[in-house]
Amino acid sequence: MTCQTSSLFVLSVIMIYFGRFGNSLNLAQLEGDIDKLKADFNASLSEVADGGSIFTGKLTNWTERNEKRIILSQIVSMYLEMLEKTDTSKKHVRHIFEELHTLKSSLPDGLNKMKDLIDLTKIQMSDLTIQRKAVNELFGVLQKLVETSPSFKRKRSQPQRRCKC
Numbered sequence: 001m002t003c004q005t006s007s008l009f010v011l012s013v014i015m016i017y018f019g020r021f022g023n024s025l026n027l028a029q030l031e032g033d034i035d036k037l038k039a040d041f042n043a044s045l046s047e048v049a050d051g052g053s054i055f056t057g058k059l060t061n062w063t064e065r066n067e068k069r070i071i072l073s074q075i076v077s078m079y080l081e082m083l084e085k086t087d088t089s090k091k092h093v094r095h096i097f098e099e100l101h102t103l104k105s106s107l108p109d110g111l112n113k114m115k116d117l118i119d120l121t122k123i124q125m126s127d128l129t130i131q132r133k134a135v136n137e138l139f140g141v142l143q144k145l146v147e148t149s150p151s152f153k154r155k156r157s158q159p160q161r162r163c164k165c
Contacts, residue, residue, distance in 0.1 A: 030099065033092035040086070040093070074114045076104045 038044065055075050062068045083097045104111075124130055 030096065033095050036090075036092040037096060040090070070113045073104065073111055076100050077111055080104060 058071065059068065062071045080097065080100050083093060083100070086093055088094055088097060125134070
């Protein structure tokens, strides 16, 4: 995917998963606004292509709709953070910012879920107290895993048929 289409692709995926695609969103106008934003950031420089994509490559790892909503809500937050630091007096920047802000408000729990994942990576599993708590919760965690994952559910044993040869 080229650099010129990657930001439009990410925005399109965000719009689809947030339920705004085709409702009141003018994707053609957003594409024009994104082109202006690319000019503001000199996004046509050759260094932009170095190292691959930032967001679009990550989207392929998230396959389920709810999973994508989590990662997309984080991506939207990152775009908003970036745009807050730009010249918001420009109409195209303001328009993109407003659309992304509307999308973010439609998924208030996505960021909380992402924070939960980040918090999990910060748990000090070498701490003995943490280990004790984890061991106490292990059975409950395994129960939840079995409840939510069809591959772990035991299949009912079916009676074997005897050959009537």
